Each structure stands twice: as structure tokens, then as C-alpha cells.
Amino acid sequence: MSDEQYIMSIDQGTTSTRAIIFNHDGEIVQQAQHEFPQIFPKPGWVEHDANTIWETVQQVISDALIQSNIKPYKIAGIGITNQRETTVIWDRITGEPVYNAIVWQSKQTSEIANQLKEDGLAEMIHAKTGLVIDSYFSATKIMWILENIAGVRERAERGELMFGTIDTWILYKLTNGRVHATDYSNASRTMLYNIHELKWDTEILDLLHIPVSLLPEVKPSSGHFGYTQDYGFYGIKVPITGIAGDQQAALFGQAAFEPGMVKNTYGTGAFIVMNAGTDPKLSDNGLLTTIAYGIDDKVYYALEGSIFVAGSAIQWLRDGMHLVEHASETEAMAEAAGSSDNVYVVPAFTGLGAPYWDQEMRGAVFGLTRGTTQNQFVRATIESLAYQTRDVVDTMAKDTGLPIKALAVDGGASNNNYLMQFQADILDTTIRRPMVSETTALGVAFMAGLAVGFWQNQAEVEKLWQLRDEFKGTMAADEREEKYAGWQLAVKAAQVFKTN
Numbered sequence: 001m002s003d004e005q006y007i008m009s010i011d012q013g014t015t016s017t018r019a020i021i022f023n024h025d026g027e028i029v030q031q032a033q034h035e036f037p038q039i040f041p042k043p044g045w046v047e048h049d050a051n052t053i054w055e056t057v058q059q060v061i062s063d064a065l066i067q068s069n070i071k072p073y074k075i076a077g078i079g080i081t082n083q084r085e086t087t088v089i090w091d092r093i094t095g096e097p098v099y100n101a102i103v104w105q106s107k108q109t110s111e112i113a114n115q116l117k118e119d120g121l122a123e124m125i126h127a128k129t130g131l132v133i134d135s136y137f138s139a140t141k142i143m144w145i146l147e148n149i150a151g152v153r154e155r156a157e158r159g160e161l162m163f164g165t166i167d168t169w170i171l172y173k174l175t176n177g178r179v180h181a182t183d184y185s186n187a188s189r190t191m192l193y194n195i196h197e198l199k200w201d202t203e204i205l206d207l208l209h210i211p212v213s214l215l216p217e218v219k220p221s222s223g224h225f226g227y228t229q230d231y232g233f234y235g236i237k238v239p240i241t242g243i244a245g246d247q248q249a250a251l252f253g254q255a256a257f258e259p260g261m262v263k264n265t266y267g268t269g270a271f272i273v274m275n276a277g278t279d280p281k282l283s284d285n286g287l288l289t290t291i292a293y294g295i296d297d298k299v300y301y302a303l304e305g306s307i308f309v310a311g312s313a314i315q316w317l318r319d320g321m322h323l324v325e326h327a328s329e330t331e332a333m334a335e336a337a338g339s340s341d342n343v344y345v346v347p348a349f350t351g352l353g354a355p356y357w358d359q360e361m362r363g364a365v366f367g368l369t370r371g372t373t374q375n376q377f378v379r380a381t382i383e384s385l386a387y388q389t390r391d392v393v394d395t396m397a398k399d400t401g402l403p404i405k406a407l408a409v410d411g412g413a414s415n416n417n418y419l420m421q422f423q424a425d426i427l428d429t430t431i432r433r434p435m436v437s438e439t440t441a442l443g444v445a446f447m448a449g450l451a452v453g454f455w456q457n458q459a460e461v462e463k464l465w466q467l468r469d470e471f472k473g474t475m476a477a478d479e480r481e482e483k484y485a486g487w488q489l490a491v492k493a494a495q496v497f498k499t500n
């Protein structure tokens with residue numbers, strides 16, 4: 001009986017929306033994907049049209065169902081996973097957004113973030129939310145919309161508006177406005193949620209002048225959120241039973257259930273997340289403490305290092321530098337580059353995230369000679385993903401006192417074998433790439449499936465995780481440390497060179 005049913009994940013990412021249907025063996029039966037436009041109103045600003053996002057969600061749901069010929073009532077549960085922090089505010093009754101969604105990468109709220117730091121709030125906010133003050137998180141984006149869009153503050157004060165991260169927006173739409181909720185993992189990215197007391201923090205809300213009526217109810221990641229209503233899912237009531245931010249969902253999809261297990265997702269950015277168990281220990285070294293997921297009445301925490309530019313550096317090689325037509329070509333070019341060069345690319349296009357948290361620095365290239373080739377330039381850009389990862393992994397080892405023995409990987413750029421081998425070399429750690437590369441969607445499918453009894457327990461889903469490849473470090477220790485020292489010097493030099 002159960003093998004006739006399926007779980008559908010909706011993975012709403014920074015550049016595209018996917019719907020993926022999984023069977024009981026955790027295999028992909030069908031997937032559909034739609035890209036949508038990025039809006040850049042000013043340099044450094046990144047926005048999305050929330051209504052367009054909802055249209056792509058409807059499109060991928062219908063594409064996946066039609067192409068697989070699976071009837072909507074065969075879906076036992078829906079999971080939603082999403083680009084995190086991205087902020088939408090909309091009218092409670094009409095569902096109309098008051099402004100574009102402000103995307104996690106956007107820098108339009110840097111000044112607000114700087115002001116909060118100058119006001120001396122960093123320590124209190126870190127202690128309560130586990131986060132460092134940065135324009136990355138939702139709080140300053142909410143403040144910006146309240147301050148800059150005419151009439152919005154008054155409407156918010158009157159309780160007429162709702163805030164949500166993208167999961168909340170999709171849930172509201174799928175339930176036809178009946179549910180305003182999120183899960184612990186997404187709430188923990190707002191900079192407004194007290195991760196120890198598990199509630200919206202009234203002291204922070206007061207200081208930031210954010211009305212509590214804007215905020216959604218916060219629930220376990222694996223549990224009942226509501227049913228699809230009306231035409232959200234062809235008129236069929238399907239339970240929505242999993243919600244998690246995409247990086248936390250990826251941790252779950254990698255079956256990294258034990259404290260100390262670490263994954264890295266190489267997408268637009270790269271996000272290294274370590275399962276920290278039930279201990280919300282704070283980092284002394286610039287990592288974030290965040291909620292991994294809530295399941296079976298328990299909340300699990302994670303340590304995270306967020307890298308803002310990873311796969312997007314490869315997109316830059318393609319769209320900005322015109323060095324490749326397809327991202328996948330970079331692998332052969334890097335292999336062909338030889339190893340005698342000493343070129344470093346620091347892709348700090350919008351500053352650097354963990355562990356530096358420097359929003360003012362910009363990108364730089366070092367070590368060019370008359371003989372530097374395109375291949376070497378491409379290789380140095382790929383290697384920058386691995387060096388940034390080492391910055392974070394070393395910090396994690398320092399924070400926890402535990403060596404990181406293995407790194408589970410996923411995301412678009414994890415398909416690059418040159419990158420994976422170099423990552424293993426520069427970390428001297430085993431890299432483990434799973435059979436299902438759509439780990440994010442799989443993770444939230446697991447959460448949704450566990451909540452409806454499609455799978456019985458975590459031990460059962462753990463068995464569905466299968467290894468595809470393993471990369472082991474083979475670089476000599478002195479070469480490894482020399483290369484990494486060069487990277488550290490390049491970052492320092494880029495930090496000094498601030499032109500604005």
C-alpha cells in the first residue's frame with residue numbers, strides 16, 4: 001500500500017523553484033524546475049517578486065504531477081524547503097505583498113545592520129538568537145520595509161500585515177490564506193527568535209520596533225502545518241507536514257543525525273552545517289548557532305558557517321568573464337591548468353561571511369603573471385570555494401575541539417570532481433558525495449514523511465542514504481599548508497584594500 005504513495009517536496013531556492021516527488025525508497029520519481037527573474041533595483045540590492053515565486057510553485061507542482069502521471073491524492077504529504085532569511089510582508093486579507101521579497105544576499109539594509117552594531121546590540125543579539133548582526137538575516141529587511149514603504153508601518157501597527165520567510169509565504173498560499181506559520185529552523189534565521197526559550201524575543205522586537213502581530217506561529221519542522229485548499233493542489237486536501245530552511249533540510253537529507261556530523265552544500269552560496277545535538281552552544285569565532293530542526297517534541301541545534309559566494313563565482317566565470325559557456329566546463333579547464341601557478345581569487349563580491357563577517361570588502365585576484373592562463377584563472381576561482389570551506393571547517397574544529405573527519409557534500413558545484421578532490425586535499429578530510437544529490441528536497445521529504453507515518457522513524461530513513469563517491473586527501477602536508485597560507489594572505493590583503 002505505502003509504495004503506491006509518494007511525498008512531494010517543494011524546494012524554493014534563490015534562482016529556481018523545484019518540485020520533487022519521492023517514493024518510499026527515497027528515490028526521485030519525478031522532478032520539475034522553473035527559474036525566475038532576479039531583480040537588482042540598485043547595485044548590491046537583490047529582490048524577488050513574491051507573486052512570481054508563487055506562480056513558479058504552482059507551475060512545478062503541476063509539471064511534476066502531470067509528467068509523472070501521479071494523481072494528487074497519491075501524495076501522502078508535502079514538504080516545503082526554502083531559501084532562508086528572504087523576507088516578504090503581505091496583506092493578511094488580500095494576500096498582496098506590500099513590497100518585493102528582499103533576498104538574503106541583498107545589501108540594502110547594511111546601514112541598518114551597522115547602526116544596530118553601533119547601538120551596542122551585538123552581544124545581546126548573539127546570546128539570544130545565536131546570530132551575528134548582519135543584513136543577511138530577516139530582521140533588518142523587515143525594518144527596511146516598515147521604514148521605506150509608505151503606509152506600511154501604520155498597517156503593520158493595526159495588525160493588517162503578515163511577515164514570512166518564503167516557506168511561510170508558500171504555506172499561506174497553499175492553504176489559501178488559512179495558515180500563518182513557520183518552523184523552528186526558519187524562525188532561527190530572522191534574528192528575532194530566542195533559540196533558547198523558543199519564542200519571539202520581545203526585547204529585540206521592541207528595540208527594533210517590529211510589531212509582534214506580523215510574526216507567524218513557530219512549529220516543529222516535522223509535524224502538521226495545514227492542508228492544501230481549493231486550487232492550491234487541484235482541490236485535493238493534502239497535508240503539509242514538513243518545513244525547513246534549505247540548509248537545515250540538507251543536513252537532514254544527508255542523514256547527519258549524530259552530533260558532530262557535518263555537511264556542505266555548494267549552491268549559489270555554500271553553507272557548512274554541523275549537527276550540534278541538543279546543545280545551543282555559542283561560537284566564539286564567528287560561526288552561527290542556529291536551529292537544525294524540531295522533531296518528536298525535541299529541538300536540535302547546529303553550528304553554521306555561511307559562505308555568500310560559491311557557485312555564483314562559477315556563474316560569474318560564465319556570465320561576467322565569459323570564460324565558459326557551461327559551469328561544468330570548469331572541471332576540465334581546472335584539470336588542464338597544471339599546478340605550477342600561484343593565482344588566488346577572493347570572490348568577496350558582497351563581502352565575506354563566516355568567519356570574517358566583513359560586509360565592506362570586495363573581490364580581488366592575486367598572483368597574476370604574464371603567463372597566467374584562462375585555465376589557471378578558472379582553477380583559482382574553483383579553489384576559492386574549497387579555501388572558504390576550510391576557513392569555516394577549521395573554525396568549527398576550533399569551536400568544538402573536535403576534528404572534522406568527514407564532510408558530506410551536495411549542491412550544484414559538488415558535481416565538480418576537481419573541486420571535490422581539491423577540497424579533500426586542502427582539508428585533509430574525506431569528502432562523501434551521496435547517490436541522491438537533491439539532498440535538500442530529500443531532507444524535507446523525510447521530515448514530511450516521518451510526520452504522516454510514511455516512514456516510521458529516523459533509523460529507517462537513515463538506511464535510505466547511499467554513498468556515491470568518496471574523495472580522500474592525497475596532497476602532501478607542506479604543500480597543503482603553503483597553499484592555504486597563500487589564501488589567508490590573499491584574504492588579508494583584500495580586507496585592507498577597501499575602495500569605498
Ligand SMILES: Nc1ncnc2c1ncn2[C@@H]1O[C@H](COP(=O)(O)OP(=O)(O)O)[C@@H](O)[C@H]1O
Nearest residue numbers: 013267268311312314315327328411412413416
Ligand atoms: N559542474 C559544476 N562545477 C562548478 N559549479 C557548478 C557545476 N554545476 C553547477 N555549478 C554551480 O552550482 C550552482 C547551482 O547549484 P544549485 O545547488 O542548483 O544552487 P541554488 O540552489 O543556490 O540555486 C550554480 O551557481 C552553478 O554555477
Ligand SMILES: O=P(O)(O)OC[C@H](O)CO
Nearest residue numbers: 013014083084104267268
Ligand atoms: O537557495 P540557496 O540554495 O542558494 O540557499 C540560500 C540559503 O538558504 C541562504 O541562507
